[in-house]
Amino acid sequence: MITIKNLHATIEGKKILKGLNLEVNAGEIHAIMGPNGAGKSTLASVLAGREDYEITEGSVDFDGVDLLEMDTEERAREGLFLAFQYPIEIPGVSNINFLRTAINETREHKGQDPISAKDFMAMVREKSKLVELDPKLASRSVNEGFSGGEKKRNEIFQMAMLDPKLSILDETDSGLDIDALRVVAGGVNTLKSEKNATIVITHYQRLLDYIVPDFVHVLHDGKIVKTGPKELALDLEEKGYDWIKEEN
Amino acid sequence: MNKVADKSKAFISKLDKTSVALPNALKDKANSILASLELPTTRNEAWKYTRVAKLGKINFATSKGNISSIDSYTIDPQAPTLVFVNGYFSKSLSNNHLPEGINFTLLSDANEVKSEIPIEDEIFNALNTAHLIDGVALNIAKNTILEKPVQILHILDGQSVMSNFKTRIDAGAFAKAGIIQGYFATEASDKAFANVTTEIEVGESAHLTIDKIQFENETSFHISTEQINQSKDSTFTLNTITLNGGLVRNNLNINVNGENCTSNLNGAYILKGKQHVDNHSVVDHRVANCQSNELYKGVIDDNSTAVFNGKVFVRQDAQQINAFQSNRNVLLSDNAAVNSKPELEIYADDVKCSHGSTTGQLDEDAIFYLRARGLSLKAARQLLVSAFITDVLDKIENLKVKTFIFSLLKERFGWEITPEDFH
Numbered sequence: 001m002i003t004i005k006n007l008h009a010t011i012e013g014k015k016i017l018k019g020l021n022l023e024v025n026a027g028e029i030h031a032i033m034g035p036n037g038a039g040k041s042t043l044a045s046v047l048a049g050r051e052d053y054e055i056t057e058g059s060v061d062f063d064g065v066d067l068l069e070m071d072t073e074e075r076a077r078e079g080l081f082l083a084f085q086y087p088i089e090i091p092g093v094s095n096i097n098f099l100r101t102a103i104n105e106t107r108e109h110k111g112q113d114p115i116s117a118k119d120f121m122a123m124v125r126e127k128s129k130l131v132e133l134d135p136k137l138a139s140r141s142v143n144e145g146f147s148g149g150e151k152k153r154n155e156i157f158q159m160a161m162l163d164p165k166l167s168i169l170d171e172t173d174s175g176l177d178i179d180a181l182r183v184v185a186g187g188v189n190t191l192k193s194e195k196n197a198t199i200v201i202t203h204y205q206r207l208l209d210y211i212v213p214d215f216v217h218v219l220h221d222g223k224i225v226k227t228g229p230k231e232l233a234l235d236l237e238e239k240g241y242d243w244i245k246e247e248n
Numbered sequence: 249m250n251k252v253a254d255k256s257k258a259f260i261s262k263l264d265k266t267s268v269a270l271p272n273a274l275k276d277k278a279n280s281i282l283a284s285l286e287l288p289t290t291r292n293e294a295w296k297y298t299r300v301a302k303l304g305k306i307n308f309a310t311s312k313g314n315i316s317s318i319d320s321y322t323i324d325p326q327a328p329t330l331v332f333v334n335g336y337f338s339k340s341l342s343n344n345h346l347p348e349g350i351n352f353t354l355l356s357d358a359n360e361v362k363s364e365i366p367i368e369d370e371i372f373n374a375l376n377t378a379h380l381i382d383g384v385a386l387n388i389a390k391n392t393i394l395e396k397p398v399q400i401l402h403i404l405d406g407q408s409v410m411s412n413f414k415t416r417i418d419a420g421a422f423a424k425a426g427i428i429q430g431y432f433a434t435e436a437s438d439k440a441f442a443n444v445t446t447e448i449e450v451g452e453s454a455h456l457t458i459d460k461i462q463f464e465n466e467t468s469f470h471i472s473t474e475q476i477n478q479s480k481d482s483t484f485t486l487n488t489i490t491l492n493g494g495l496v497r498n499n500l501n502i503n504v505n506g507e508n509c510t511s512n513l514n515g516a517y518i519l520k521g522k523q524h525v526d527n528h529s530v531v532d533h534r535v536a537n538c539q540s541n542e543l544y545k546g547v548i549d550d551n552s553t554a555v556f557n558g559k560v561f562v563r564q565d566a567q568q569i570n571a572f573q574s575n576r577n578v579l580l581s582d583n584a585a586v587n588s589k590p591e592l593e594i595y596a597d598d599v600k601c602s603h604g605s606t607t608g609q610l611d612e613d614a615i616f617y618l619r620a621r622g623l624s625l626k627a628a629r630q631l632l633v634s635a636f637i638t639d640v641l642d643k644i645e646n647l648k649v650k651t652f653i654f655s656l657l658k659e660r661f662g663w664e665i666t667p668e669d670f671h
């Protein structure tokens with residue numbers, strides 16, 4: 001699905017990613033953990049195509065295409081989805097109508113006809129139910145006046161609407177109470193299939209009780225420094241990151 | 249006349265004196281003001297950011313034009329329509345079956361035409377008065393409720409044509425009406441100049457709404473002055489939507505003369521190319537217990553420039569005034585510019601007034617967010633720009649007018665707006 005090799009990225013001359021390697025296959029869930037400032041969100045932004053970062057070395061293959069050569073919107077249309085750590089508010093822009101545009105531009109990219117109004121509305125109903133997002137919120141301005149938890153649910157709602165191949169969830173669990181966490185995780189699990197893959201970035205093991213990863217990676221100082229089974233998350237939660245920092 | 253003065257007025261030397269029955273004393277005064285005043289320069293405070301010297305280099309003429317259809321200028325297809333081409337009334341293009349309670353008089357037909365527009369030190373108003381071609385006086389009788397708006401279309405056609413045109417609207421007590429003013433230019437129109445005055449009386453408890461659409465062309469000049477008097481308990485709304493025009497200057501002066509009035513002034517201007525659009529407004533709260541809401545928003549692209557100058561006066565005994573004024577701009581290019589100056593002059597102590605001005609760029613994070621969902625850069629920018637401007641467009645209650653504006657936005661800017669996209 002995605003193969004990241006020796007990825008180096010800088011922002012404003014500051015080196016953030018320093019030779020990162022990661023391979024994710026279809027049907028897998030990978031968790032990335034790591035201390036604040038390690039570069040987790042940077043990795044997510046770089047994969048999504050944020051232009052503020054400069055890629056100085058390395059390659060990213062996304063299902064046979066060179067991801068780094070594509071614009072942000074092309075990556076999205078090819079099936080890459082980023083659930084933002086801090087989803088922004090866009091006053092005046094209707095959530096579902098911009099999604100309709102996004103879906104139709106993606107369908108056009110794939111040579112498909114636009115979705116009918118009826119099918120679209122049915123999909124909105126189904127997917128908003130999946131993450132228990134009030135349909136009224138779904139049709140309001142993007143994230144405007146949403147609570148922290150509602151913003152996160154809206155990210156997963158959008159993910160459900162866009163049906164991506166690879167989803168990167170950047171701290172989607174932070175700020176969620178336990179009930180909301182269950183709902184969001186339930187949504188992610190329902191969407192999981194043999195054809196797609198998920199990368200969850202998190203600080204907390206508790207999310208991984210609900211979204212069970214195949215691998216846990218530790219990102220430290222711009223590199224993946226340790227990879228293990230899901231039990232690694234328990235160790236990290238108990239012992240923190242210092243022992244890993246010392247190993248490196 | 250000395251040579252310098254001669255030369256400076258060459259641009260109007262081909263124009264005929266007005267044959268409209270304005271008071272002779274007024275005409276004489278307008279002529280003498282014209283003879284003594286020069287075109288304003290940027291040293292003149294009121295014209296600091298708007299250069300009009302170009303006008304002085306064109307040898308303007310009058311012309312009846314040659315237009316056979318108004319299809320592309322018809323804003324509300326169901327509204328009774330009065331059409332003027334280069335200031336001249338076109339009977340054949342008009343559909344002037346006005347409903348009961350409203351009547352119109354062509355100024356050229358009237359035995360006596362009043363004008364209260366200030367001409368002292370106002371060269372364009374003096375020019376409009378001295379060389380007035382024609383115009384219309386609309387009288388809305390007391391208690392009349394108009395179901396449909398009346399539409400006044402003014403179209404520029406031909407080369408270096410100047411139109412001096414005037415509209416008078418008198419809304420009687422308790423009347424409720426909507427008027428649409430559309431200013432257009434044909435494709436054949438080049439360096440044409442619409443110099444327009446509008447005088448409006450809003451009677452006691454009357455509700456008057458004006459939707460003014462400006463869509464001339466990139467070589468045209470448009471200078472207009474609106475002079476409005478509001479009587480007590482009245483509501484006046486003016487929506488000024490400027491989507492094309494080389495040089496546009498709107499002077500808007502409202503005298504709020506009676507208590508319990510509401511004045512709503514909304515403006516949207518979307519500029520590209522080398523357009524220059526200048527909105528100057530003065531709201532004069534002379535008496536107590538009134539409110540005014542002024543919201544002007546602009547989107548400025550390429551090498552274009554927008555100017556906003558809004559003054560709100562609250563006179564000494566005008567207590568309990570709520571005056572709100574806001575001007576917000578988005579710049580889409582490094583060469584686009586804005587000069588914004590909101591001003592409050594308050595002489596009363598028990599008032600609630602706020603004013604503000606912002607100029608910025610589109611939010612890069614929002615663009616990235618939308619692109620990360622699959623929207624093209626163009627679609628993302630357009631969505632954000634339209635979301636920005638849409639709250640002004642939402643002030644327009646007449647759906648026909650709104651639909652027409654969306655069609656202009658598509659024609660000129662390639663924007664595909666569906667009203668459901670916004671809130």
Ligand SMILES: Nc1ncnc2c1ncn2[C@@H]1O[C@H](COP(=O)(O)OP(=O)(O)OP(=O)(O)O)[C@@H](O)[C@H]1O
Pocket residue numbers: 011012014016034035036037038039040041042043085
């Ligand atoms: N615009 C920027 N200019 C300079 N440094 C930046 C910029 N954006 C991020 N950084 C730095 O890059 C480093 C990595 O940040 P990043 O957000 O990727 O960390 P993270 O692992 O996601 O942390 P957290 O767990 O707090 O979310 C940090 O040191 C941060 O300060």
Ligand SMILES: [Mg+2]
Pocket residue numbers: 040041042085170171
């Ligand atoms: Mg982060």
